[in-house]
Amino acid sequence: MSIEPRTVTLATSDHGDVTLPEPAWCAGCSHHDPETQRADLIQVGPPVECIxxxxxxxAAEILQSL
Structure with a gap:
């Protein structure tokens, strides 16, 4: 098992490619828009429903503003 932190590289409109640490709970960045500015990057966890x-x-999700 690797002890290296997970990272993700996202394209931004104002700073180009930005590499960030990705927490284990992050559901991925498939929703990322490359025209997003660096100040508007967020990480989103999977939705949890209360039924x-x-x-x-x-329903709730964990969000982290970067």
């Missing part, structure tokens, strides 16, 4: 009697009451 009661077969009906969704709420």
């Amino acid at each position: 009661y009697l077969g009906r969704e009451l709420l």
Whole structure:
């Protein structure tokens, strides 16, 4: 098992390619728009739903602004 931190490289409109650490809970960056500015980069965790009697009451995600 590697102890190196995971990283992701994302294209930005104002700083070019930016390499960032990627937490284990991050669901990936498939939604990334290359026209995003570096200040607007976020990491998103997978959605978690709260269901009661077969009906969704709420959903939540972990977000981290970079």
